[in-house]
Amino acid sequence: MDAPTFQPKFLPKQNELGLVAVGFSGGQCKSGVDAAPMALIEHGLVDQLKADLEYNIHYDGVVHDYADLIPAEDPDHRNMKNPRAVSAVTRQLSRQVYEHSRAGRLVLTLGGDHSIAIGTISGTAQATRERLGRDLAVIWVDAHADINTPETSDSGNIHGMPLAFLTGLAAAAEASEPFGWLTPEQRISPAKLVYIGLRDVDRGEKAILRKHGIKAFSMHDIDRHGIGAVMDQALGWIGRDTPVHLSFDVDALDPMWAPSTGTPVRGGLTLREGDFIAECVAQTGCLVALDLVEVNPSLEEQGAAETVRAGVSIVRCALGDTLL
Numbered sequence: 001m002d003a004p005t006f007q008p009k010f011l012p013k014q015n016e017l018g019l020v021a022v023g024f025s026g027g028q029c030k031s032g033v034d035a036a037p038m039a040l041i042e043h044g045l046v047d048q049l050k051a052d053l054e055y056n057i058h059y060d061g062v063v064h065d066y067a068d069l070i071p072a073e074d075p076d077h078r079n080m081k082n083p084r085a086v087s088a089v090t091r092q093l094s095r096q097v098y099e100h101s102r103a104g105r106l107v108l109t110l111g112g113d114h115s116i117a118i119g120t121i122s123g124t125a126q127a128t129r130e131r132l133g134r135d136l137a138v139i140w141v142d143a144h145a146d147i148n149t150p151e152t153s154d155s156g157n158i159h160g161m162p163l164a165f166l167t168g169l170a171a172a173a174e175a176s177e178p179f180g181w182l183t184p185e186q187r188i189s190p191a192k193l194v195y196i197g198l199r200d201v202d203r204g205e206k207a208i209l210r211k212h213g214i215k216a217f218s219m220h221d222i223d224r225h226g227i228g229a230v231m232d233q234a235l236g237w238i239g240r241d242t243p244v245h246l247s248f249d250v251d252a253l254d255p256m257w258a259p260s261t262g263t264p265v266r267g268g269l270t271l272r273e274g275d276f277i278a279e280c281v282a283q284t285g286c287l288v289a290l291d292l293v294e295v296n297p298s299l300e301e302q303g304a305a306e307t308v309r310a311g312v313s314i315v316r317c318a319l320g321d322t323l324l
C-alpha cells in the first residue's frame with residue numbers, strides 16, 4: 001500500500017500527523033473506554049500509519065489519563081455527572097490538540113468517550129481560525145446527536161452533550177459553567193455541523209436540531225438514498241473549501257461490527273458504509289482533525305477485537321488509505 005493519494009488543502013505539509021491518546025471515561029458511567037487507545041495502538045494502528053501510509057507521527061508516547069486533573073470531589077452540577085473532571089480534562093486536551101493543529105499537522109485523537117470532543121474540536125476550531133482565518137466544519141458520525149443541554153439530558157452523562165457546549169447552545173443557562181473556558185474562537189457554528197448515521201435522538205435533541213436547522217442524515221436517509229448520495233449531500237452542505245473535523249463515534253456502526261461500545265444501537269452502518277464515509281472525507285483533502293471514540297474493549301469482550309479492527313479501519317480510511 002502506498003502513501004495517501006489526496007492533496008491536503010489546509011495543511012502546509014503532507015503526512016505530518018499529531019497523535020493524542022486520551023484514556024478518559026468520565027463523560028459516561030462505564031469503565032473500560034479508557035483502555036481503547038492502547039488496544040488500538042497494540043492492534044498496530046500507529047505502525048500501520050507509519051509503514052503503510054507514510055505518516056510522520058508526532059506522539060508523546062503517553063495515553064493521557066489526566067489523573068492530576070481529576071478532583072476528589074465532583075458533585076453533580078445542572079444535572080451533569082463529573083462536571084469538574086470533564087471540564088478540566090477537555091480544557092487540557094484542547095491545548096494539546098491546538099498545539100498540533102497550530103503547527104499545521106493533521107490531528108488524530110483516540111478516545112475515550114465522546115465528551116473529549118469538547119477538547120478536540122475547540123482546539124482545532126481555534127487553531128484553524130488563527131492559521132487560516134476560516135471557520136471549522138464538523139462531520140459527526142454517530143448513532144446519537146450528542147447535543148443535549150444539561151437540562152434536556154435524561155442521563156446527565158456529558159458524552160451526550162458535547163455539541164451543546166461547542167455550538168454555544170448550552171451556554172445561556174446560568175453562568176456558562178463548567179465550560180465557561182470555551183471562547184467564541186473555540187466554538188463552531190450550528191450551520192457548519194453535519195450528522196451522519198443518527199438513529200437514537202432524544203426528544204429535546206430533536207427540538208434543538210429543528211430549531212437551529214442543523215443538517216442531519218439519519219439511517220433512514222441512508223436507507224433511502226444510499227451512502228453515496230448522502231455523502232455527496234453532506235459534503236455539498238459543508239462546501240468544498242472548508243476545513244473539516246471528523247468526529248467518529250464507533251457506535252455509528254451496527255453492533256454486529258462494533259459491539260464493544262457503551263451505548264450500542266441496532267440498525268446502524270455496515271463496516272463498508274463506515275469506511276466509505278471516512279474515504280469520502282479523505283478524498284476532499286479538507287480533513288484537519290479526526291477523533292475515534294467510544295471503543296470499549298471491556299464490554300461484549302468476544303467482540304472487542306472486531307470493534308478495535310473496525311476502529312483501525314476507519315482511521316486508516318480517513319487518513320487516506322485506498323482500496324486500490
Ligand SMILES: NC(=[NH2+])NCCC[C@H](N)C(=O)O
Nearest residue numbers: 114144148155157159160263
Ligand atoms: N457519545 C455517546 N455515545 N452518547 C450517547 C448519548 C446517549 C443519550 N442521548 C444521552 O444523552 O445520554
Ligand SMILES: [Mn+2]
Nearest residue numbers: 143144249251
Ligand atoms: Mn454514540
Ligand SMILES: [Mn+2]
Nearest residue numbers: 114142146249
Ligand atoms: Mn457520540
